[in-house]
Amino acid sequence: MLNRSLPFSLILINTLMFISSYGQQFSDASFGIFWESMDQIERQDETSIEDLEKLWRSPGYSSWMGSKRSQSIFYNYFTLVNDPKLQDSLQHELARSTGYRLILFKHFIEAKQKRTELHEFAEKIKTSDIIEQAKKHAFKYLPDTLSVEDDSTIIAMMIFQPDAFAIPEDNVVLMDVLFAYNYGEGFESFLGHELHHIYAGKYLSKLKTADYKNEALVWSIDKLRSEGIADLIDKEHILEKVNKSEHDQKYIDHYRNSKRHLQTIDSLLQEIAKDTLKFKELGKKVRRELPYSAHPMGLYIAKIIKNNRGPEALLHCLESPFPFLYLYNEIARESQGKYHVFSDLSIQYLQALEQKYINKE
Numbered sequence: 247m248l249n250r251s252l253p254f255s256l257i258l259i260n261t262l263m264f265i266s267s268y269g270q271q272f273s274d275a276s277f278g279i280f281w282e283s284m285d286q287i288e289r290q291d292e293t294s295i296e297d298l299e300k301l302w303r304s305p306g307y308s309s310w311m312g313s314k315r316s317q318s319i320f321y322n323y324f325t326l327v328n329d330p331k332l333q334d335s336l337q338h339e340l341a342r343s344t345g346y347r348l349i350l351f352k353h354f355i356e357a358k359q360k361r362t363e364l365h366e367f368a369e370k371i372k373t374s375d376i377i378e379q380a381k382k383h384a385f386k387y388l389p390d391t392l393s394v395e396d397d398s399t400i401i402a403m404m405i406f407q408p409d410a411f412a413i414p415e416d417n418v419v420l421m422d423v424l425f426a427y428n429y430g431e432g433f434e435s436f437l438g439h440e441l442h443h444i445y446a447g448k449y450l451s452k453l454k455t456a457d458y459k460n461e462a463l464v465w466s467i468d469k470l471r472s473e474g475i476a477d478l479i480d481k482e483h484i485l486e487k488v489n490k491s492e493h494d495q496k497y498i499d500h501y502r503n504s505k506r507h508l509q510t511i512d513s514l515l516q517e518i519a520k521d522t523l524k525f526k527e528l529g530k531k532v533r534r535e536l537p538y539s540a541h542p543m544g545l546y547i548a549k550i551i552k553n554n555r556g557p558e559a560l561l562h563c564l565e566s567p568f569p570f571l572y573l574y575n576e577i578a579r580e581s582q583g584k585y586h587v588f589s590d591l592s593i594q595y596l597q598a599l600e601q602k603y604i605n606k607e
Contacts (some may be wrong), residue, residue: 392445466533
């Protein structure tokens, strides 16, 4: 575990031999380029967005900030935090910013303040056994027959926001070093969550690509399944957690409202089934019924399946997200009103969608 209160030697193994023997590896290439870019902003009289092209093209950042719009957004944060001439503007922004914008400003400022500690932490984590620990957590909800020893996924160490994200199509997990540093005990299960996304997405899923905007309904169903199963790895016991953060409490509030959200989704599915021309419009409404990017409701459904059919039942949901809802609905029918039951019309429509979006090969 990454517990900074303990000597790090307690969680290390023979390092370089370990790293060279497995496919998944940490990469600090982008982490180094990030600090080079921040130094460039601090030194030069003026740094343009084009001057940071090396950063935008680096592993992880190229996935997260691949568009000109996202580059522009983060360029604004980076210049305000690091350009000495803009410190008055930074203070003005801090005073007027709210929500996630303020969180990001504080995150980049804290990273700058802890730069030395973060470099030391990055060196230690690169040579730890945390990837092997994370893989064990991921395989709690993966078939034993799956081999990932030759998987070439890199875990890109970055500074981008307090979180981590798996992007299977790019073969990368984005990991914010400050977030990992502050996470403390249990980070290996969080990383296991992200590796589960990688392995399930690359090797098991037969779902065709669903566009976030135009196919929001299918995207939402997949998100429910993928986040729900992965959240069993690191958030299964969040309701019993002793010291809950504000984020934890909001997550729990959404979790407890899952039945109401499922009722609304059922109604929307019935509307789409009656008029398929509303697929795009109402699909977006379904997506809006999934707070916190579907995590709480996904966990709600995953726990119901696990508690009533056993963890092995979830393995049958890895190729397609649709059985995730079918299994839930079977259990709901037996629950005597405890859980919301989807209408026959909704289930029939989901079965039709499944025929369209699941690869049969």
